[in-house]
Amino acid sequence: MKKIYTIFFVLLLISCSVKETEKESGVQHQDSTTSPAVKPKHSGNQLLFTKEDIKGIWTSGESENASISIEEDSILFVDTFEYLKYEFRNDTLIYIEEGVPFFKTRVIKADKDSLVTSNEDGIRRLWRFKD
Incomplete structure (x- = not known):
């Protein structure tokens, strides 16, 4: 019975670790891309429009x-x-x-x-x- 609890606990830890890694990679992906609807036309001090x-x-x-x-x-x-x-x-x-x-x-x-x-x-x- 003790082995079943140990296996269950290890599986729980592994699944939590995988979910945490997926969340982090999703956040990084969102930060590095811009939505086409909100895509800025300029960078820095350049003119926005003419x-x-x-x-x-x-x-x-x-x-x-x-x-x-x-x-x-x-x-x-x-x-x-x-x-x-x-x-x-x-x-x-x-x-x-x-x-x-x-x-x-x-x-x-x-x-x-x-x-x-x-x-x-x-x-x-x-x-x-x-x-």
Whole structure:
């Protein structure tokens, strides 16, 4: 009977050891890979996005018309036909009126088809406008 208890105890120790090793290798594997959805576009102090990434005609999808047109140094709000100057630094779009910055929004995503920004009001998703 003593042999059965000893064998059972040894098997228990071995199984715990194997599970602990599997957990450690799983954690190491997760740390070394990045999810494609969260893959960073930069490393260190490099620019996240450029003006070329955000320039274009964009729509929010709320109407059949374009919402904004981001040009070289200004943004046209199509509904009000109002132009505002802007600056673009790293990942931040800064609206300027009469030489004074008054609104900032962070660019989360900018690619050929979509532009996603975030500020204190929430997240705004825009799509490249196609006629």
